[in-house]
Amino acid sequence: MAEYFVFEIAESLLGKLASNLYEQVSRAFDLYDDVQSFRDTLSIIKDVLLDAEEKKEKKHGLREWLRQIRNVCLDAEDVLDGFECQNLRKQVLKASGTTRMKVNHFFSSSNSLVFRFRMARQIKNVTRRLDKITADGSKFGLERIVIDHSPLQRREMTYSHVDASGVIGREKDKEEIIKILMQPHPNGDGYGDQSVCVIPIVGIGGLGKTTLAKLVFNDNRMDDIFQLKMWVCISDDFDIRQILIKIINSATDPTISVFPQESINNLDIEQLQSRVRHRLSCQKYLLVLDDVWNNNRAKWIELKDLIKVGAVGSKILVTTRSTSIASMMGTVPSYVLEGLSVENCLSLFLKWAFREGEEKEHPYLVDIGKEIVKKCRGVPLALKTSGSSLFSIFDLERWEILRDHELWNRKQQKDDILPSLKLSYDQMPSYLRHCFALFSLYPKDFGFTCAEIANFWATLGLLRSPFGSQKIENVGKLYINELYSRSFLEDFEDFGTVYYFKLHDLVHDLSLYVAKEEFLMVNSHTRSIPEQVRDISVVENDSLRHTVFPKSRGVRTIIFPVDGVGVGSESLLETWIKRYKYLRHLNLSNSSFATLPNSIAKLEHLRALILDKNFKIKRLPNSICRLQNLQKLSLRRCLGLETLPKRLGMLISLRKLYITTKQSILSEDEFASLNHLHTLVFEYCDNLMFLFRGAQAQLPSLEVLIIQSCGKLECLPFHILPKLEVLIVTRCLMLILSLNSEIPIQRLKMKYLHIEQCPQQLALPEWIKAASNTLRTLSILNCHCLEMLPEWLSTMTRLKMLHIVNCPKLFHLPCDLHCLRALEDLIIDGCPELGRKCEPHSGEHWPFIAHIKCVSIGETRKRKLLFQMLSRLGLNCTQ
Structure with missing residues (x-):
């Protein structure tokens, strides 16, 4: 099993080729005809790719043909990306190029004549390859399909019967659903839209939504409540005509042949809707719509309008994998189905792995089974799949293989868990x-x-x-x-x-x-990396010693996502830079090399360079500033870094910049050139006292500013941040979040404000009032000196979340907090006296906050989730 994403890659590439940039640059370098030739051939081949994806399992050689197209498309993208590189270089030269830079450019490979010759040769090469592949594809007899996604594979149609004795662990869920079905419509039973209550059951594939619906449908109490019960499996396209036919068939007593199947199929839509409405009219009914995938609200409204003729108390039970579909169809909150308990998981697994009572004879296999069960994460279909594969097998080694190997590596049958989940992917x-x-x-x-x-x-x-x-x-x-x-x-x-x-x-x-032929997560068990892999992650240090990295030139991604795993060899890094010149994303977090090679500038396609937590590196080569495509540069916690590279302003594509430096002053001029800078982060800048002191030039695109552990920082230049939306400040011991009186702020666009462990901050700054119409989230953490919240907090009309954690001197909430009708989430933890006053129903502040949907007072779970999120942002908060 492998997905090649060929259609998506081809579509993206054609989109680029159709852009004004490619047309202008290709004409400027007299390469327009070459580019158009490639584009025309790719347009022809793209239309048959969806058919090829659908038939690749059945036609010999088609998988290899798709792989070849994928490779040539990716190679073409690498080649044509050179247009963007050249255009960015010209912008830099025009804006700030010195005479020396222009002379160097003339003698470099970026020179216009050299560039034109190289691009023409490479474009002709990929066009020749694509032409050959197109000719080879004629033998497969592929058809043109013009849609925006592949034809969907659906699971088989379901039916209403279930052997309840074989279902484990769903009794409580069944009772909860029946309880909802037995209640009156929460919005008041009536006529029209109010006559039908729609209850969605939602969860991932294989969780047992259909089984739960069957248990409810077949419960004897439903026969006493509803005059009519109907089971309709939607599964395939939401075809109104077919759904009406299924409703008629399900609503008809099978022993009485009122409408023969042939005659029903011959009815037109007018006759069908008339029969459905006649059958349902004044009947109190239960209709199950199983396995709904349709997100077209107009179609759902059309169907609902046809069937809302039942008696008061009629109910529709819907099963779906999509929360958005559940929200669209439901008239009550969705019932989100959870996984089975550990005990029920083991019972279900043993039921499918052994004959009744047989497990007692094999306790050593049961012990292994307990480990297998953990990997199934409470999903019944995964338990059934795993147990069935071991039925009547008592060989210890076979059980250990299943325990020790990932589920995705096992051979999957049509009804197994991964094919079931893949329906959602398709x-x-x-x-x-x-x-x-x-x-x-x-x-x-x-x-x-x-x-x-x-x-x-x-x-x-x-x-x-x-x-x-x-x-x-x-x-x-x-x-x-x-x-x-x-x-x-x-x-x-x-x-x-x-x-x-x-x-x-x-x-x-x-x-x-x-993804298992496209992307690879490298660990100590990896002995080689296939040449077709272009995106690589390394998750164990030992793997760098044992793994032979591919010699192909097309690797685009190398990342180290696990803390403590990184590159220690400068020679390996130099090899990668030399070999993988088309790298887009290079994450070298947790590495321990002392110098970054000057040759890094050769990675002209690089969009992200991440050097987080490299404690040995002291300087970066100035050549890094020649990476004009770079969108993200992260130097977080490079605690030994003495200074930033010169001419940082040449990184004109930069959107995300994360800085740790020993500098005390940063040049305003360098940052003023970063017109696309969206996110700016300063961490552990121990000597930094001012951000751009006396700066007048604005950072016009900056929306996110994060300041952490900058112990000498005294103030922030709000006047040069006109579009600031997110401000996170934590552990800045000298910082006072106030404004210079001569630079008032009339209005802010701030949406998210997080203040943590700022001991100089005795009260919330007044300027927050300027964000009264925009602020959505306010988090105040570990502010041990904060004694009160201002009364003007109640003017924050858009505030949805208020988090107050570890502020022990805070005793009161503003009395007008009940005016914050948009407030949905309130966390108060580590504030003993305030927490006592906010206790549900009994606390004196409870009337102020009773309207809030989610109130967490002293609940460690919510606090832990908050701190986990902050940790992923790189913020080490004290819990």
Whole structure:
């Protein structure tokens, strides 16, 4: 099993070729005809790629053909990326180039004549390769399919029967659903829309949503409550005509042949809707819509309008994997199905692995089974799959193999857990699949922040705005929200502008399953890396000694995501720089080399360079400033770094800059040239007293400013930050967050404010009032001197989250806090007296906060999640 993402890559490449930049630059260098020739050939071949993806398992040689197209498309992207590099170099030369720089440019490979010759040769080469592949593809008889994603593979249609005695661990869930079904409509039973209550059951594939719906459907109490019960499996496309036919068939007594199947199929849509409405009219019914994938609200409203003719108390039970579909269809909060308990997991596994009572004869296998069960993470289908594969097998080694090998490496049958989960993957929009597969580069149980993973996707060119010029940071959030709505993410916490989440272990297995010939996570068991792999992560230090890195030139990503794992060999780093000249993302966190080679400037395609936690490096080569494509430069906790490289302002594409330095003064001029800078972070800058003291030039694009452990810093230059939305300040002992009186702020756009361990801050700064219409999240942590919150806090009309942790001298809340109708999440922890006053129902402050949806008083779980999220942001908060 492997996904090649060929269609997505080809589509992205054609999008670039159609842009004004490529047209202008190709004409300027007299390469327009060459580029157009490649574009025309790729346009022809793209239209048959979806058909090829669908048929690759059935036609011999088609998988290799797709691999060749993928490789030539990626190579073409590397070649054509040279246009962007050349354009950026020209911008730098024009803006700030000295005579010496221009002379050096003339004699370099970037010289226009040299560039034109090199590009023409390379473009002709990839065009020749693509032409040959196109000719080879004619023998497969592929058809043109023009849609924006592959045809979906659906699971088989479901039915309502279930043997309840074979279901383990769902009794409580069944009773909860039945309880909801027996209650009146929460919005008041009535006519029309109010006559039907829609209850969604939501969760990832294989969790048992359909089984739970069957248990409810077949419970005898349902026959007493509802005059009519109907089971309709949607599964495939949300076709109104087919759904009406299924409703008629399900609502009809099978012993009475009122409408023969042939005659029903011959009815037109008008006749069908008439029969459905007649059958349901004035009947109190229960309708199960199983396995819904449709997110077209218009279609759902159309169906609902046809069936809302039942008697008061009618109910619709929906099962879906998508939280957004559940929200669209439901009239009550979704029932989010959880995994089974540990005890029930083991019982279910043993039921499928042994005949009844047989497990008592093999206690040593049961012990291994307990370890296998842990990997299934409470998902019944995974337990059934694993248990069934071991049925009647008593060989200890076979059980140990299943225990010690990842699920994604095992051979999967059609109804096994990963093919089941892959239905959700197949249903993704094409642009999201490649992004999802990149999760395979991280270990299980890895905690992500939205900014971190979105930046990774951005540096690989995978973020596409559905609304034109939308910021890539916002596009990244859209992608994360979409994955969350498909039940792929867990432990998901929204802290305002910051998301924190993990992947369910089985979803991580799915990412490995779809990516296992494209991306590779290297560990000590890896002995070689296939040449076709272009994205690599290293998760164990020992693996660098044993692994032979590929000699192909196409590697784009090398990352070290695990704390404590990094590069210690400068020679290995120099080899990578020499060999992988098309690197886009190079994360060398936790490394221990003393110098970064001057040759780093040869990586002209590099978008992200991350050197976090390298404690030996003292200086960076000035050549780093020739990386005009660089979007992210991170030097977090490089505690030995004495100074930043000169001419930092040449990094004109820079959007994210993370700094640790021993400098006491930073040049305003360098930063003033960074017109695209979105995020700026200062950490452990022990000597830094002022940020751009006396600066007048603005940072026009800066939206995120994070200051951590800068012990001598005294003030912040708010007047040069007109678009600041996120401010995080932690452990700055001398900092006072006040304004110079001569520079008042009339209005702020700030959405997220986090203040932690700033002992000079005795009260919240007055300037926060200027953000009364925008502030969404306010976090105050470890402010031991803070004694009161200002009354004007109640003017924060958009405030959704208020987190107050470890402020022991804070005794009161503003009495007008009840005016904050938008406030949804309140955490108060480590504030003994305030916590006592805010106790639900009994505390004197409870009337101020009773309207808030989620109130956490002294709950360590919420606090731990908050600190986990802050840790992923690199903030070491004291718990």
